[in-house]
Amino acid sequence: MAATSGEIENSSNSKEKKLKLYSYWKSSCSHRVRIALNLKELDYEYIPVNLLKGEHLSPEFKKLNPIGYVPVLVDGDFAISDSSAICMYIEEKYPQNPLLPEDLQRKAINYQAANIVSSSIQSLQNLAVLNYIAEKAGPDETLPWAQFHIRKGFTALEEFLKDYAGKYATGDQVTLADVFLAPQIYSAIKRFNLDMSQFPLLSRLNEAYCEIPAFRDAMPENQLDTPSAATS
Known part of the structure; x- marks a missing residue:
């Protein structure tokens, strides 16, 4: 779980360096990594990076990630960016509470579902893309654009997962x-006002995620850098 400032100070004498997560409260990619760290029960220091202020474009941050995206995980002297790469890294280094099943086919299904989210949905509706759409086509075009790509991806996931889902995906x-899935569904509902009635499986999964503390603690409204207006 993310450490408070007091916990961070108290851990300064620890022989093992605490993991550091450079994160933005509203970033769904950061959201994924927060969930993964929580599920692994890994203690980490949360370091906010304000995308709206351009902190991700600073020379200091680009030393950690040259492309200037969050999240970045720092483990001792090693820094790694990209949420997929981070999740794979902590899965291998910290094997407790595994994120992947042992069965090869089930493992492949997990990779496929994760890649649909990261490659076919989120990457087409992230802040950089929406800013570009607003600049080239006008601000009124950003929401329809995002909803189109989310709906397309969710339609595929709904069909794809129906033969594999149990209590979870x-x-x-x-x-x-x-x-x-959890951050993408959250974003679709909270940020992009998507009607989820046509996605009963994903809606059921979302309800299940909301019951898990590791997921709740990772939600955007529960982060150190969440604006007060977003929690009211």
Whole structure:
């Protein structure tokens, strides 16, 4: 779980360096990593990066990630960016509470579901893309654009997961697919006002995620850098 400032100070004498997560409260990519860290029960220091102020474009941040995106995870002297790469890294280094099933086919299903979210949905409606759409086509075009791509991806996921889902996306255990699905569903509802009535499976999964503390603690409204207006 993310450490408070007091906990961070108290841990300064620890022999093992605390993980550091450079995150933005509203970023769904950061949201994924927060869930994964929580599920692994890994203690980490939360370092806010304000995208609206351009802090991700600063020379200091670009030393951690040259492309200037959050999240970035720092583990000792090692820094890694990209939420998929971070999740794979912590899955291998910290094997407790595994995010991937042992069964090869189920593992592949998790990779596929995660990639649908990261490659076919989120990457087409992230802040950089929406800003570009607003600049080139006008601000009124950003919401329809985002909803179109989310709806397309959710339609595929609804069909794809129907033969694998149990209590969660690919069975009765929380796995990598859930780590990627939860922030995307959250964003679709809270940020892009998507009507979820046509996606009963994803809606049911979303209800299940809201019951899990590791997921709730990772939600945007529960972060250190969440604006007060977003929690009221």
